[in-house]
Amino acid sequence: MALSNTKAKADRSKKARPKATPSRIQSNIESNQAIVNQAIVANTIIHVAETEELTAADLPTGEISVPLNLWLAEKDAIKARNAKIAVQIGVDEEPEDLVNDLADVDMIVLPFVSHVDGQSYSHSYKLRTRFGFKGEIRAIGDVKFDQLGFLTRVGCNAFELPETENLETALRAFQEFSEVYQPSADSGVSIFSRRRAVH
């Protein structure tokens, strides 16, 4: 079979990159509130969905996040907006494509079409531990209370939940576990290293 879903490195040219796949957000996402660093804050960011025709000229004013393809195609135009720069990485895209631009990027947005697709967890982990990204990593889309704990562990520090979710309740997610077994992108340390230090 063709490795359609295994993203071979040779396919990383802009031309080969599909646009507007079912793995990315289908329409703009805008939430009134977000959870950032475990606090509820007002939010005005518009996450712009990718379309075949989308260009930098079409972007709305104000705070936005842009699809990775648009960023790669029109970096200069996006930088010229003089706003914070936020780039989405879909589950079928790779953080490697953004590595050379991380200094320009303030926020990376991980859109979840379905929360059971866990690829973005590895993306976040790599962005923090391997590529040293220090800016905000924000999970949006199908992200609810019960995903916040592990997303935090792999390096996400901001979340936009669907409108139906109660954000006050969801803050409990950060208090559920006081111990961990394994290292990830947070301050968690391997249980074996910790026991070794005691012995």
Next chain:
Amino acid sequence: MYQYDSVDKTIVKERVAQFRDQVNRHLNGELTAADLQPLRLRNGLYMQIHAHMLRVSIPYGLINSTQMRTLAHIARKYDKGYGHFTTRQNIQYNWPELADVPDILDELADVEMHAIQTSGNCIRNISSDQYAGVAKDEIIDPRPYCEIIRQWSTLHPEFYWLPRKFKIAVTGATEDRAAVQFHDIGLEVVHNNANDIGFRVYVGGGLGRTPVIGKVIKEFLPREDILSYCDAILRVYNLHGRRDNKYKARIKILVNAMGIDRFREEVDAEWQFQKDGDLKLHDTDFDTMAAFFPPPAYEDLSDGDERIAKWRNLDSRFNAWYDNNTVEHKQAGYRIVNISLKEHAVAPGDITDDQMDAVAEIAEQYSFGEVRSTHEQNLVLADVRQSDLLEVWKALDAQNLATANIGSVNDMICCPGLDFCSLANASSISIAKQINEKFTDFDELYDIGEVKLKMSGCMNACGHHHVGHIGVLGVDKKGEEWYQLTVGGDASNNAELGARLGPAIAKDKVGDAVSDILHVYREQREDEERLLDTFRRVGVDPFKERVYAETN
């Protein structure tokens, strides 16, 4: 066995509190059934045909008497007085109420047990050799490694939403009783030429709809790298495994699509980033863990007990039990006792609350208070003094737990099938009963010898039918239950998938077909050949001819 420290206790208790909160939110209408579903699965809770089913984890099959009593108590208080041991060495309850499950998990946590990751698309219970630590053919005790992997994989934040479930098995003996070549990751603990301990690592094995024998990805992985290397395999799988089709989502499909060489390159590239990081283990970590699995306080005894020898001559039932259900031990004067959960007319793997209590008692009295569960859905008392065998047999026999059929065609592996499972096409428990009724003569059973009969009610293969010496698969034909037979499968070191015998067989003819296969074997066998050996020599044709003779 392993004992929780404060970290383990905290994690398991906090996990129960988390699930209690999730169930409460669901019952209050704050969490939809659809959103609860993957959360409850990762706590072992399924929705089946009639009710919920709770699968409790028994890491690498090890339980103590206290835990066994708790399992009995749960069966009595929250279920219908029985439990079902599974092919992943776990136990399932078929009738718990959703609102009770947090309480059940709390009671389990009190005895250092849980149901974490016994279901869902995450890393499942680590399984191993039921004779770990006591087998005569053991090279290295796999249990400390199992426990290290269990802890690393528990609530792993990055690998909690994988494309599909992920199973790891570990063996440390010459004879592979853990079927490591049929796991997503299979680990064989080995020495290299320098006598260092490490692992031969298999990847991409599995049963299910597309049975595949695992491929060697690393011939020798030093043991200190086991976690960083598994982490690398999981990351490659999480990022590249298919999610568009659940039947193509297991790692075996990815490994086959990429080819083992390219897959290995990807894993090695990933591994380089973290090889020497926090996951690297030290010798002291292994020593600390191994200290939890010391040899029990064996007495200085010798093999051969006169009274037992005398009773074997006097009592043919005891003798048959001794021959079939006990196994030699690496310690002189001791034997391994298998407890058969394949009593005639009982669903394979089922055990009542009273039987569980009795097993706990017998284990306490005669086997250092420990019991193991096996992937063949039986239990094991690993350390019984040979001089106690008669008493142990009597005690087990009084509970109908001494059926002398271990390894025989009656000792079949069987999934719950259509009687309980919403996935099944066909019943498996009734077929087990039908086959049992064909072979009521134990002398005939013993003459036939070792036959691993494995049966699944659908192609998801929970009953491992592909690797049965005789495999039985339930299929649906226009709303009727039919059965596809295979012969010659093998889950051990010479891993093989069974050969398809021919067209599916009607429900009432399965017992006859099994009987035909065994007739052919008895006619054609040479010397000490088992069914599997005869099959390998003569091929599938003679079996096929006999089974389909009447219908032709």
